[in-house]
Amino acid sequence: MKLWTLTFALVLALPWNAAFATDIDEVRTLLLNGDVDRLDATMSELSKDTEASRIHLYREISDTLFRSSHPTYLATLADWLEQKPSSGTALSANAWAAINNVYLTGSPYGSGFEMPNLHEFQQRWIQSRQRAFELAEQALRTDQRNISAIDAWLFMQRFKPAKGETTHVATRLMSIAPNRQSIRNLVATNVGRAQVRGRAAIDTCHSYANLAQDYNRTLCMIEAAFEHILENDLLDQAGKELAKIDDPRLDTVRFVAENIQGGEKDATALFRLHRSTLARRVEPGEYIGTAQRVAWLTDTPDYVETAHDELSGQLDQWLRDDPLNPRYLLHKSYVLQQRSEYAAARKVWKQALVHGWPDLNLWIIGAMTEFHDENLSEGAKYIEVAAAAAGNKIELLSVHQMFDNAIKKSHSPPQDGVLCLRARIALLSKGLCDVYGQMAGSICRPDHPVFKSVTDTISLVPKNCPRLSETPVSELTFSSTLTKEVAGTLVNIAAE
Amino acid sequence: MRIYLISLFTILWTSSATAETTIDDVLAALAEQEFSLLEERFAEASGDANEKGDYRPLRQLYFAVFEKANSERFAKTKAWQSAFPQSPFAATALAKVHLKRAFLLRGAMASRYTSPEAFDGFHSELREASRYIEVARRHTPEFVPALDAAVDLAMTGHSGDPLVLVNRLIDAAPDYTSMQFAISALRTNWSGSLRDNIQLCVTMAHKVPDYDAELCLIEVAFANKAKGPLMDAAIEALANRDEPFLDYIRIKVYMTQWRYEPNALEEIQRIHRASLAWNFKPDEFMIRNGILQTTFNLPFFAAEMEEAAMQTLAKWLKVDPQNHRLANTYFRHSVRRSEMRYGEISPELMQDLTDMWPDMLVLGRFSPDVWEVGRQIMAFRRGWHDVVAQLPFVRNRVYFSNHNPSVVRSHMSDLYSVWDVATGGSGSSLTAEQLAGAREEVECPLVRASRIYEAMCKADPRAIGCNIGGWGGIFPEHARRISKNSKKCSAGKDAGIEALVYTPVDISPNIFKEGVQK
Incomplete structure (x- = not known):
């Protein structure tokens, strides 16, 4: 660790440790022990404290302990609300738990707050979003000055169906907590729901940024531009300003800027900036995606491996308070599999299923473990689930590719059922390419290896599965309930 | 609209x-x-x-x-x-x-x-x-x-008075078709009023067998795109009715308010498929089909329906050849399908489509959409960068749209794409000479289009096509800057807006028969 980073961390950490009566560990213990009375007393006291570091702590607790998938925490939170239904802090804590549930039920592939693209998962997501709306509203109504309630309410206002007037809440927020985090939250809300995003960012930054001691309009616009990828001219301007400022708080956005605009090709500097994005919880898929780009920009292919390791180290820390986060667990199980620790990988994989069962990638990982153990038919079962989870999207071609490789590598001869499953996936893949054609990109071109494996399989259909060649493609699609059914036989999947 | x-x-x-x-x-x-x-x-x-x-x-x-x-x-x-x-x-x-x-x-x-x-x-x-x-x-x-x-x-x-005639019709033929004529005629964006509609439903609907005031109000609410309580009540009432003839409304609700109902996908597919046979409205059908493909994730079903719809359209055009709206729908979707599947349009397909052109003009000579079809045919023949060849069609398109801002905007967007390629903003397969030619030709039309767009949007800032932000808002801004900095097109830059508006051009229906080939 570079010396200045260490110093910076110490400087930030010192006054808090000295001043705090409550800290995050204490609240964690209360949650684990289910001590609702003390939890309510502690949090109520904290919620009334307007000292800057205490506000920061309250936010941190909300973000790491309440916005969590920890079954014990969640049980305590529910218990707390049941015992003290009119407690503002109980309401806001439960609002954050509900917000996490929106994330858990959202599309497995995007940021986590997007509606799932498969019809059968949509209603469940809408219900969890509705629940989060209601709790956030109720929390704010109960205690208008509770910072955690304000944050939760603003967070939910990003979603289209809400779009209530936010100005009065923003004004109140700035009177309680006039700081960088508050403004970033406001920008996220206003940009997230705006038509003209750049205009919303400018309005918000200009209205509020100068009210904060640790912030100003320029910093605000820089962060807004790169965190929300605003219009080109704003990005250009922000990039120019960013180059003039040396502030480690801006490392994350500096990384985004480098990533978009290029420029910095000094590998060490770019690695450091990339690593700095781990300071907040990130989506593993996104982190690895940017690592791949960094590796390409700096011509250092090994960096992807390094990034996997660093992320894994970080994940264990995040999993402590968020142990059933399916994306963390998916990544962890993938890394374990890469290290040939199959038994451990399978264990983690099962935990990931609890919330992550709609994710197609998870089933591919599961299948890979089975294929490694030469359980071709068990692996095929997961492949079928993966194909169902792919839901007529072009990703189906990758499922075929992976399955095809496994069959070819297998030492034992595949059964007819396995061959027909491969044939069915291939026919559907070809059908998708017929529909989407050019729009699907290069993967559907005749000379693409992925597509070639599809046509190779199809050439075997009359021999392997004659019945399939006579069935119209639209009748070959997989049952939409298959994913849930199979997941249910493996783990207790999270209740709806 | x-x-x-x-x-x-x-x-x-x-x-x-x-x-x-x-x-x-x-x-x-x-x-x-x-x-x-x-x-x-x-x-x-x-x-x-x-x-x-x-x-x-x-x-x-x-x-x-x-x-x-x-x-x-x-x-x-x-x-x-x-x-x-x-x-x-x-x-x-x-x-x-x-x-x-x-x-x-x-x-x-x-x-x-x-x-x-x-x-x-x-x-x-x-x-x-x-x-x-x-x-x-x-x-x-x-x-x-x-x-x-x-x-x-x-x-x-x-x-x-439409209401008087409508009442006479229902008395003469008390059936569902007469109700449909009545509801259509009394739409509030034509000469009907809400009061006329309520009167129709309350005093006439019961004369039609197997029909009643509630059914009438449901249909009236949708025919007039009602909002608020009337629409809410209509949807609530619809939930308790099972008349098959309301399917055309049911599918709309299944695709919006009821889309998360467990049977939504099934119902949508059933009605969409059936509508091909008894209630096929090409534009509406194609738009819905696109939504079913993407948003509702039904690619195979949508592909099958699209194929069937194109066949029906082709069949219809045979007996309705000067119906330029049908022809336009057929043209647009043929082009789109071909581009999506093969990345290009074959000369044979374009020739088939071009053969429809003289017929389209018969009743479509005042239709901006028809002139856009002509422009696309010309662009296909002479190359998309040949702005001069396309301009006469564009002038008619814009003029007959009454300088509708979204039409001007679309024209400006076409020109801006040419500008962008010609000035090196995007890659291109053209020769340096062609690029220079395009650059030379496109600037003044772009300046002119930008000026018109600005003027139209200034007059009506809330018009569709004017209030687009985000990424979509960027190119008009660029066009405005090009216009401001243009040295070459001083006439277009400084002239009063009256001098810049487009006037129609006489274009022969046989223009594509005369040997202009790609």
């Missing part, structure tokens, strides 16, 4: 075998100009209808034969009417043809984006229709198809 005519196909389409033969007979008689035979056939059909109180076959006959944009049938219908000037059957047929022509000449845009020429064409056809409706009703005032036509005409404000 498109105005959709409520189609009356719902019932008119349900064809029985006997109706089929009558239609074939009538078509044959018309083709052979055997007008006495026509008179006989219609007298029979009309007598049957009155006797049985079932007007469906008679209406279907008029719909299938005369509500078409078909020059040949038009000429023969005129001849029939001249041969039997007192005949209510012939006069009604001719009135129906004129009504069809009127709406095609007018186009489907809101009045402020409809040109004076289109309105002139519309009204002159309506005057003809009105004349023949009068002839038809002089001796047989309650002849149902003539009343249908009178109701359609009343919608445009050309004759009488």
Whole structure:
């Protein structure tokens, strides 16, 4: 660790440790022990404290302990609300738990707050979003000055169906907590729901940024531009300003800027900036995606491996308070599999299923473990689930590719059922390419290896599965309930 | 802002075998100009209808034969009417043809984006229709198809109080089709009022068997795109009804408010598929099909439906060849499908589409969409970068849209793409010389388009096409900057806006027959 980073961390950490009566560990213990009375007393006291570091702590607790998938925490939170239904802090804590549930039920592939693209998962997501709306509203109504309630309410206002007037809440927020985090939250809300995003960012930054001691309009616009990828001219301007400022708080956005605009090709500097994005919880898929780009920009292919390791180290820390986060667990199980620790990988994989069962990638990982153990038919079962989870999207071609490789590598001869499953996936893949054609990109071109494996399989259909060649493609699609059914036989999947 | 005519196909389409033969007979008689035979056939059909109180076959006959944009049938219908000037059957047929022509000449845009020429064409056809409706009703005032036509005409404000005519129609033919004519005519964006509609539902609906005021209010709410409590009540009422004829509404609700219901996907697919056979409205169908493919994740179903829809369209165009709206839909989707599948349009396909062009112009010469088709054909032949060759079509497109900001914007976007490539903003396969040529040609038209766009949007900032932000808002801004910095196009830059607006150009329907090849 570079010396200045260490110093910076110490400087930030010192006054808090000295001043705090409550800290995050204490609240964690209360949650684990289910001590609702003390939890309510502690949090109520904290919620009334307007000292800057205490506000920061309250936010941190909300973000790491309440916005969590920890079954014990969640049980305590529910218990707390049941015992003290009119407690503002109980309401806001439960609002954050509900917000996490929106994330858990959202599309497995995007940021986590997007509606799932498969019809059968949509209603469940809408219900969890509705629940989060209601709790956030109720929390704010109960205690208008509770910072955690304000944050939760603003967070939910990003979603289209809400779009209530936010100005009065923003004004109140700035009177309680006039700081960088508050403004970033406001920008996220206003940009997230705006038509003209750049205009919303400018309005918000200009209205509020100068009210904060640790912030100003320029910093605000820089962060807004790169965190929300605003219009080109704003990005250009922000990039120019960013180059003039040396502030480690801006490392994350500096990384985004480098990533978009290029420029910095000094590998060490770019690695450091990339690593700095781990300071907040990130989506593993996104982190690895940017690592791949960094590796390409700096011509250092090994960096992807390094990034996997660093992320894994970080994940264990995040999993402590968020142990059933399916994306963390998916990544962890993938890394374990890469290290040939199959038994451990399978264990983690099962935990990931609890919330992550709609994710197609998870089933591919599961299948890979089975294929490694030469359980071709068990692996095929997961492949079928993966194909169902792919839901007529072009990703189906990758499922075929992976399955095809496994069959070819297998030492034992595949059964007819396995061959027909491969044939069915291939026919559907070809059908998708017929529909989407050019729009699907290069993967559907005749000379693409992925597509070639599809046509190779199809050439075997009359021999392997004659019945399939006579069935119209639209009748070959997989049952939409298959994913849930199979997941249910493996783990207790999270209740709806 | 498109105005959709409520189609009356719902019932008119349900064809029985006997109706089929009558239609074939009538078509044959018309083709052979055997007008006495026509008179006989219609007298029979009309007598049957009155006797049985079932007007469906008679209406279907008029719909299938005369509500078409078909020059040949038009000429023969005129001849029939001249041969039997007192005949209510012939006069009604001719009135129906004129009504069809009127709406095609007018186009489907809101009045402020409809040109004076289109309105002139519309009204002159309506005057003809009105004349023949009068002839038809002089001796047989309650002849149902003539009343249908009178109701359609009343919608445009050309004759009488629509509510009075609507009531007469329902008294003469108390059936669902009459209700459909009534609801269509009383739409509030034509000459109806909310009060007329409520009166219709409350005082007339119960006269129709198997129909009632609630059903009427549901249909009225959707026909008028009601918002707020009326729409909420309509949807709530719909949930408790099971009349199959409401399927055309049900599918809309299943795709919006009810889309997360467990049976939504099934219902949508069932109704969408069925609508091909009894209620096919090409534009609506294609838009919905696109949504089903992407948002509802039904690629295979949508592909199958699209194929079937294109076949139906092609079949329809054969009997409705000057219907430029059908042709335009067919053109657009043929081009899109080909580009999506093969990344290009084959010269053969473009030739087939180009062959439709002279027919499209007959009733579509005031339609911005038709001129856009012409521009695309020209761009295909001469290359997309040949701005000069496309400009005459663009001038007509913009002029006949009344300088509609979204049309100007789309034109500007085309020009900006050329500019972007010509100035090196995007990659291109053109030669340096071609690029320089395009750069030279595109600047002044771009300056002019940008000036017009600015002026139109300044006059009406809330117009569709003006208030687009985000990424979509960037190119007009760039165009404005190019315009401001332009040295070459000082005329366009400084002239008053009156001097810049487009005027129409005379373009021969045979332009693509003269050897311009790619």
